[in-house]
Amino acid sequence: MIIGERKPVKEILQLIGDRKKILVLGCGTCVTVCLSGGEKEAKELASLLRIKKYQASDYTVERQCEPEFIRPLDYRLKEVEAVLSLACGVGVQALADRYPRTPVFPGLNTTFLGMPVEQGRWEERCxxxxxxxxxxxxxxxxxxxxxxxxxxxxxxxxxxxxxxxxxxxxxxxxxxxxxxxxxxxxxxxxxxxPPKDWSPSRHGGHRKMIREDMLL
Amino acid sequence: MKLYVIACDKSGYPALMKGIETGEGTDSVLTVQKIPCLGLVKESLLLETLEKEYDGILLVGCPLDSCYNLDGSRFAERRVHRVNALLQEAGIEKKVFLAFVTAEKTGELQRVLMLARSAFNKEESPT
Amino acid sequence: MSWLQQVLEQGIFAVTAEAGPPKGPDIEVIRKKCAQLKGAADAVNITDNQTAIVRMSSFASCLVARECGVEPVMQMVTRDRNRIALQSDFLGACALGIQNILCLTGDHQSLGNHPQAKNVYDIDSIQLLQMFRLMRDEKKFQNGEEMKGEIDVFLGAGENPFADPLEFRALRLAKKFAAGAQFIQTQAVFDLEIFTHWMEEVRKLGLHQKGSILAGVIPVKSAKALRYMKNEVPGVVIPDVLVRRMEKAADPKAEGVQVCVETIEELKKIEGVSGVHIMAIAWESIVPEIVRRSGLYPRPIKSEVTSP
Incomplete structure (x- = not known):
């Protein structure tokens, strides 16, 4: 799974700046399982923001990285000045692409692809x-x-x-x-x-994958 | 100081009632919620409660090793710690306090109430 | 052929030393170290940003060393350069007459003074050896493309007999020889027992005949320095009895030299050890004394050795 860690609240507050209407958006997949950006964390952060007098609401979608899961957010996005996304960097970018007029801030630092090795401890694997x-x-x-x-x-x-x-x-x-x-x-x-061929890695440039039979 | 109290019905609640009867330092207690175990108190409940007019929350329950549900007080201790860390990170001057008592021994409750009072007085006085 | 290679091929017990480039542009620092080491060592390793601390480049410092009449061993680490830069610098070094290259992976940057840096590690030390051997022997770049010109270079590598997994250490040496290493300089020997055992394994595999093994030694100035190495430097094993000996010494510096000389005496007796590599870090001036007292002085001079 993708592991992310919440940014310090202080940094999050700096990102938000003087915007008041904030949607804290959780993601129901990887970052829910690693306990950093799911519904629970989104609620907590929204609560914290409301105590700080922001008009914060929270919502969590199944996967922020897939267009069909974020499409239903259209009406919610109309009412806010910014989104604080608790997804990994992929989710943040999916949102930013869909809502180009709304600033989307990352609430997490995406750290690695890994797994839980014991309760409360995750380690990088890939x-x-x-x-x-x-x-x-x-x-x-x-x-x-x-x-x-x-x-x-x-x-x-x-x-x-x-x-x-x-x-x-x-x-x-x-x-x-x-x-x-x-x-x-x-x-x-x-x-x-022998020396590894790094060209299929990120060192070879931005990557993509295509399944011809699935293209519309 | 306005406190919201969440009390375990096996220890904290009877202790609190005793304190209220004798009037010992419980005047700042605004609301009391009785629950079966402190282990039921989630971070979100604490934070949502703090969105209201309360300055702080006091959790009163069984000592760590005599929780009726074994780990309830331990869970509560961790969550309180985490919520206080979040509040501190956000620069919010509200706090969650935790007191471990039994129905008979209520001294700890008084001590934590005093602690809460002095914590808020200290923070309020310079402003 | 490099002088170091000639010495080793003549079966002379070799002595190499080490000089770290300055943390600044002052080449006098290198000149001074070289003056201290000249005549005491057959070749001098010039480190490549050792412990991941920025210093003058090994390449430039090697050229200064050569001007001073010292034969340099240019250390190259794969931490900071990819295969493109490494091959390019290798060609440059060979063109300018640097004839010994020590191939290393290099200390991780998080242990150095720029822990924020991005590392490279495109290839590892064994692949580096293999790449340089390919360029020298088969006149091919790493990608297989043909290359023109002759390269005369003596390739070396490091090895640590003291790190985990211990059982794998002799096999790792075998890989280094197979990849192209002609000489090996080991991590500093303080624990002769582990080293002797490692050498037994090495001989069992016949590796001492595949290339020259130079055992590393470090003269220490104090018990404190020894304890620091024991506790803080990864991959160094120091027996407690040695720490106690340094603690009891009335003159710790003299004792440190004595320990070093005794270690060299023991190393000379081990079959398959072809020389010593004296790493007198920030104490280069002591090397001639250690060499003399170990019975390794005078060093051969070029006219006395004929290349085979």
């Missing part, structure tokens, strides 16, 4: 590099989970199985080593992985 090679590494992605995206083994800073850059996180290469050892596939690590 960097969306466009060419998945996770099978080569026993199901642990070094592109995303190694701070240096090393493809040929651990750096010299792994200690007690933890990353030198983020000592509270597992060293991806320790995980890879342990998993492949368990599977009796350590020889896979002796193979030299």
């Amino acid at each position: 960097g969306g590099c466009g060419q998945c090679i996770v099978h080569l590494f026993g199901g642990t992605c070094p592109v995303t989970r190694c701070a240096k995206s090393l493809l040929n083994g651990p750096c010299g800073g792994s200690k007690d199985g933890k990353c030198e850059v983020k000592p509270d996180r597992d060293c991806a290469w320790q995980l890879i080593y342990d998993r492949l050892k368990l599977q009796g596939r350590l020889d896979a690590l002796l193979e030299i992985q």
Whole structure:
């Protein structure tokens, strides 16, 4: 899922500026599950704004990133000066595209593609590099989970199985080593992985996907 | 100071009634809501209540380890902490207080009421 | 052929040292370090923004070192440059006569003085080795395109025998040799037990015959510095007994040198160790004394060694 974290309220207030009629718009998908931008958080933030004397209302759509889910917002948008979107960056842009006359402010910082590893703790898992090679590494992605995206083994800073850059996180290469050892596939690590082709990643420019058969 | 009190019917509410009978520092209590457990109090309820004229909310319930529903008071403690953090971030001078009492031992309630009073007096006095 | 390569191929126990470029444009700093190291080391590593702290470029500093009569080992890290820039700088360095390149991934920028920087890590150190070997031996760029001209370069890499997973460390060395490393400089050895064990693994795999292994050493000035390294520097293992020894020393600086000399004496006895790499960070002046007391002085001079 896409993980986002609420911006500090102070920053949100600065974004809003002196606009008074605000719609706090939650998103019912990823950011609901990671407890940062769903209905509950939208209600809380709207409440907080009302205590601060804004005319804030809140509403939550199933998915802010799909036009059919935001289309029914047309009449609500007519009555506000700005929208505070609690969706990820995709949702914010979908809204901004649909309502070009209304300022849309991001209430979250979109942080990563990840998963909950325990209650209340989420971790990054995928960097969306466009060419998945996770099978080569026993199901642990070094592109995303190694701070240096090393493809040929651990750096010299792994200690007690933890990353030198983020000592509270597992060293991806320790995980890879342990998993492949368990599977009796350590020889896979002796193979030299060639430089990665980054052209399918964001480094190759803005990306798109087309399904010819689905085009109208 | 105007307080909205949410009281657990197993501990907080009887303690509060006792306090009201003896008139001990309960004059700022404007409204009392009786609930089965503090664990039912969600952040949104706290914030919506603070949208009204209240300066603060007082949650009165069972001590952490003797909650009838095991974790109710613990949940309440976390949520109060979170809501207070939000209020502080937003620069709002309203607060949520939490007092753990039993039906017999009401001293803690008086202490928190005093605390609430001094918190608001301090914030009100310079203005 | 690089002088360092000649020394190693003659089977002479090699000595390399390290000099960090200045945090500013003053080349006198490099000249001074080179003057201190000249004659004590066969080649001197010039670091590439080590610990992710901005310094004068390794490339420029290498040229200054060469002017001073010191053979440089140009360190190149993949943190800050992609394959385009790395190949370009490699060609430039080779053209200007830099003959030793040490291929590293580089310390992560979040541990340095510009933690806000965007990193590159387009390729890793092993891929860097492979790329430079391809350019030298097959006259091809990384993309496979033909390249013109001769390149004479001695390729090296680092290795840390002390980091986790320990069991993978010798295999990782095997990968570095397979990718094109001709010499290896290790992380500083303080724990001879782990190092000896690692070397056993290395010999078992026959890796000591695939290239030259230079064991790293660091002379420390105080127990405090040693403790700092033990606790704060990732990938360094320091036994407690060594910390206690430094704490008890009446003259910690002298003791630090003594420890370093003793370590080198032990390293010389290990089969498959072809030399030492002395990293006297901000203490370059002590290197000649360490080299002398370790029985490694005088260093061979060019006329005495004939290239094979």
